[in-house]
Amino acid sequence: MLNLRQIHHIAIIASDYARSKAFYCDVLGFTLLDEFYREERDSWKADLALNGHYAIELFSFPHPPARVSRPEACGLRHLAFSVDDIDLAIVRLASTGVSCEPVRIDPYTSRRFTFFCDPDGLPLELYEIS
Structure with a gap:
């Protein structure tokens, strides 16, 4: 058995990074812990916390496929x-x-x-x- 402790994070890819970041932070109440632009991938990554606990990695990627x-x-x-x-x-x-x-x-x-x-x-x- 692996002896898993808890879920570490959930990764979400957004079609419009700024819009999704505003939704998760301003509407749902997540806190932005860190944010990075990864030039080699033309991608943003935000680390979001809920009540002080790291929970979501929010990504942007060029032209992600639809769900x-x-x-x-x-x-x-x-x-x-x-x-x-x-x-x-x-x-x-x-x-x-x-x-x-x-x-x-x-x-x-x-x-x-x-x-x-x-x-x-x-x-x-x-x-x-x-």
């Missing part, structure tokens, strides 16, 4: 964030122009959740833990 489809494509389905109050989170997202799907109830936990998308259509989930 195959919505969450049912093979591979990463979505990225989920826990929230204390899903209704408040939905209102705050709406105030920035981000719309969420109707709230659903998890049939196994009875917790409420909803989906929304980042600027490139990456499915993101809010999952209420309170």
